[in-house]
Amino acid sequence: MIRSELIQKIADENPHLYQRDVERIVNTVFEEVTGAMARGDRVELRGFGAFSVKKRDARIGRNPRTGETVHVEEKHVPFFKTGKLLRDRLNGKQ
Amino acid sequence: MGEKTLTRMDLSEAVFREVGLSRNESAQLVESMLEHMSDALVQGEQVKISSFGTFSVREKSARIGRNPKTGEEVPIQPRRVLTFRPSHLMKDRVADGNRKS
Numbered sequence: 727m728i729r730s731e732l733i734q735k736i737a738d739e740n741p742h743l744y745q746r747d748v749e750r751i752v753n754t755v756f757e758e759v760t761g762a763m764a765r766g767d768r769v770e771l772r773g774f775g776a777f778s779v780k781k782r783d784a785r786i787g788r789n790p791r792t793g794e795t796v797h798v799e800e801k802h803v804p805f806f807k808t809g810k811l812l813r814d815r816l817n818g819k820q
Numbered sequence: 821m822g823e824k825t826l827t828r829m830d831l832s833e834a835v836f837r838e839v840g841l842s843r844n845e846s847a848q849l850v851e852s853m854l855e856h857m858s859d860a861l862v863q864g865e866q867v868k869i870s871s872f873g874t875f876s877v878r879e880k881s882a883r884i885g886r887n888p889k890t891g892e893e894v895p896i897q898p899r900r901v902l903t904f905r906p907s908h909l910m911k912d913r914v915a916d917g918n919r920k921s
Binding site for chain 2: 727728729732735736739740743747750751752754755756757758759760762763764765766767768769770771772773774775779781800801802803804806808812813815816817
């Protein structure tokens with residue numbers, strides 16, 4: 727499923743909404759999640775999962791081609807943990 | 821930097837502000853997005869949202885696990901797990917937004 731298919735499914739269920747509003751709605755939701763993580767916040771969607779930000783410490787890396795050592799700075803990366811309900815559903819429970 | 825936790829409520833509030841539907845309908849739309857995504861994943865489909873990220877289902881085979889506390893061996897059944905791979909855009913925004921300045 728891609729973004730446009732998700733938009734289409736929601737548009738089909740809501741014939742009273744303009745397609746372009748459904749697009750805005752779907753885009754707003756994803757944008758809120760990304761925006762929250764960019765601020766260092768987490769987003770917890772019970773049953774579905776939680777988006778959070780993890781810190782990766784600075785480390786000494788190595789260029790695999792040249793073997794040269796490089797300093798890799800501390801950075802923050804997005805992380806998703808699947809919710810219990812969805813995890814159970816993936817495994818055929820309820 | 822944040823530390824706040826957003827919930828469905830915050831997402832529906834954003835939809836409410838953006839499109840001007842009722843709060844109730846905004847909440848239902850957020851819920852139905854999550855349901856459609858979950859349903860696709862449960863059917864084994866990948867969910868690929870451009871400039872956000874990709875959710876995919878991976879099959880894990882059975883293995884012998886170990887209770888780290890007691891050292892006891894326990895069988896782990898084959899199972900399906902969900903992984904999320906953030907898009908480059910998301911990774912960049914999260915890295916930039918949380919950089920110490």
